[in-house]
Amino acid sequence: MNMESGNVSVIRVAAKADETAPHVLSMGQTGPVVAPIRPNDPAWTADVEAFAAITSTRGKQQVLHYFASHERARYGDIQDALQFPKGGLPRVLLELEDAGILDCDLPRGKRRGRGPIYSLNRQRLRDLESKWRRYVFGDPSQD
Incomplete structure (x- = not known):
């Protein structure tokens, strides 16, 4: 799914085929940037x-x-x-x-x-x- 975030196109993807945790893939100045989405978990302080x-x-x-x-x-x-x-x-x-x-x-x-x-x-x-x-x-x- 593509979402527009300012001037950066953001795509939610799984890091590996066997993972279900989504990651954010965006195009930075030097290429793609992958970062985990912060868990929706109250224990993640x-x-x-x-x-x-x-x-x-x-x-x-x-x-x-x-x-x-x-x-x-x-x-x-x-x-x-x-x-x-x-x-x-x-x-x-x-x-x-x-x-x-x-x-x-x-x-x-x-x-x-x-x-x-x-x-x-x-x-x-x-x-x-x-x-x-x-x-x-x-x-x-x-x-």
Whole structure:
């Protein structure tokens, strides 16, 4: 089924032939974009969505893994260790910061020309993971 959404044609499709969960396929500037439609399920909370989002890409997973062995780090240290493509790391750091997973010692408007220090908010990550586990496995003991 086609639906018009602004200037983008949106098509609901199943991700694979054996899946029934619909996905949104749209034409972005660089080609087709497929994203799952948010479940119509009261148990799918903003925190479950946040955990799914922060673990959704290899880049985000690499940054989380980096902080498993680094208490604090500057952008340059993370970039040197992970070798992100140009422009990729700032976006990942901002997304993780927006989710409350990364803390930064400088507010966003004061970072230009300075070396902000990032740290992992381990408690926030554990809280989100616990809520995700409860959603996926239905196990309230994971809280």
